[in-house]
Amino acid sequence: MSREVIFRGRKIQLALDRRPSADGQILERPVVLHPGAVVLLPWFEDGRVCLLRNYRYTIDRTLVELPAGTLEPPEPPEAAAVRELAEETGYRASRWTKLAEFYPSPGVMTERMYLFLARDLTPGAMQPEPDEELEPIVVAWQQALAWIDDGTIQDAKTLAGLLLWDRQLRLGASHGVD
Secondary structure (H helix, E strand, O other), X not given: OEEEEEEEOXXXXXXXXXXXXXXXXXXXXXXXXXXXXXXXXXXXOOOEEEEEEEEEOOOOXXXXXXXXXXXXXXXXXXXXXXXXXXXXXXXXXEEEEEEEEEOOOOOOEOOOEEEEEEEEEXXXXXXXXXXXXXXXXXXXXHXXXXXXXXXXXXXXXXXXXXXXXXXXXXXXXHHOOO
């Protein structure tokens, strides 16, 4: 296999991969090279969650999402989680739990996402990037789930994060969820 980077951007690179098929033909596939990202589930002990209204330029829409952000290599996911929570929501967490790792779109990109539960939250000032249009919203857990059901939440990482945490809440103490 060979990989030729044909574009270098601020957060991603685009490469052209070439590899032989079973019959010996050379297959070419474009691949988005991504350093990875963190997804944060800011959880209040009273059963609320902090989401964001996040304007997404690529689709010209504001989505309801969990806070998230791109790793800045060689930054470990745990450090990125702390940084992104503060930047995007203003909150700081004193308890962190990694819930999952997943690939959001492995057919075209190398991005690996790390989902963290952030607890024992204290408020602070947001520090969004200059190109981010973010509005934190704290909602009841049942409201977040209703937004999944009615299609308000359409972002895949948010769907995955909320549904994974909901499953753990339903399984309860048998899996160490307090």
